[in-house]
Amino acid sequence: MDAALKALAEPRRRAILRLVWSQELPATDIADTFADVSRPAISQHLAVLKDAKLVTERRDGTRRLYKANVDTMAQLRAFLDDYWTSGLERLRDVAEAAETRKRQTKGRK
Amino acid sequence: MDAALKALAEPRRRAILRLVWSQELPATDIADTFADVSRPAISQHLAVLKDAKLVTERRDGTRRLYKANVDTMAQLRAFLDDYWTSGLERLRDVAEAAETRKRQTKGRK
DNA sequence: ATCTTTCTTTAGTTGACACTTACGTAAGTC
DNA sequence: GACTTACGTAAGTGTCAACTAAAGAAAGAT
Numbered sequence: 411m412d413a414a415l416k417a418l419a420e421p422r423r424r425a426i427l428r429l430v431w432s433q434e435l436p437a438t439d440i441a442d443t444f445a446d447v448s449r450p451a452i453s454q455h456l457a458v459l460k461d462a463k464l465v466t467e468r469r470d471g472t473r474r475l476y477k478a479n480v481d482t483m484a485q486l487r488a489f490l491d492d493y494w495t496s497g498l499e500r501l502r503d504v505a506e507a508a509e510t511r512k513r514q515t516k517g518r519k
Numbered sequence: 520m521d522a523a524l525k526a527l528a529e530p531r532r533r534a535i536l537r538l539v540w541s542q543e544l545p546a547t548d549i550a551d552t553f554a555d556v557s558r559p560a561i562s563q564h565l566a567v568l569k570d571a572k573l574v575t576e577r578r579d580g581t582r583r584l585y586k587a588n589v590d591t592m593a594q595l596r597a598f599l600d601d602y603w604t605s606g607l608e609r610l611r612d613v614a615e616a617a618e619t620r621k622r623q624t625k626g627r628k
Numbered sequence: 629a630t631c632t633t634t635c636t637t638t639a640g641t642t643g644a645c646a647c648t649t650a651c652g653t654a655a656g657t658c
Numbered sequence: 659g660a661c662t663t664a665c666g667t668a669a670g671t672g673t674c675a676a677c678t679a680a681a682g683a684a685a686g687a688t
Contacts, residue, residue: 412530419528420676421521424602437635451677453636458675472634472685487603493533494596529646546665560647562666581655581664 413462414486422447423455427478430465434475522571523595531556532564536587539574543584 417423422444429440441452456476459465463482468475526532531553538549550561565585568574572591577584 416528419525422676428602438633441635447676448678449634450636450679454676457636472632474635483603487599490596490599493537494592531646547663550665556646557648558664559649559666563646566666583665 411486411489414464414482415489417458417462417464418486420455420458423459426452426455427459427464430476430478432478434468434477436470436473436475438473440476520595520598523573523591526567526571526573527595529564529567532568535561535564536568536573539585539587541587543577543586545579545582545584547582549585 418427425444426440429435429443437453437456438449440456441447441449444452456465456467459476460467463479465476466479468477527536534553535549538544538552546562546565547558549565550556550558553561565574565576568585569576572588574585575588577586
């Protein structure tokens, strides 16, 4: 899940992911879209996306067809939604920990 | 906006951000929370978060109080929501571009 | 069997990033 | 003014990430 977020931090990978959003595409077609970058570079980006389970790979003869993995993206969205909304309970815990540590440095202020 | 996503890709920064989620905290308190990392490291993370406008800094005497910037986070959330849902129209454009480029390599298959 | 096409993998470079230690600075305290 | 508290900044290090060029590997086409 952490890998997914990290993968999405790269603009190029977001662009790639969007390409295979609603349709399968062979690696060449994806690479052709980016004129300023070599094909191996795209291949490596695809590997990262695949490791993060953001895309799936399907072999068809010599070609490899990529497609967005909607499941993972839904999970990631849920993770973020949880991140936005939660954290209030956990917050209190960490605040207490800091307070404790502060106390042993003698009460300041 | 891109900076915000990149900033969030780092787990430590997510933890920091969560700390100042609903309350202001001085840098020292934040740093104290992380025992395994030096204070300057946290200071640098805070700078990244500030550059990404994910937190705001307020000076109070010698102290600097940090707090999450809800506005930016709302924007980022909107950006992601747009990213999930949209991209269908844009997709067609890029597909066409790829198609054109393919055609000039002579029709394959 | 050889040659293409399609795509990955390897090797190597460059730059970015998280971190540390050491130092600087600014505001309060004595 | 000297000292402390609370922080940032500078400089240097190890690691990882993105890229390129060159070399595989694997399935068809001739």
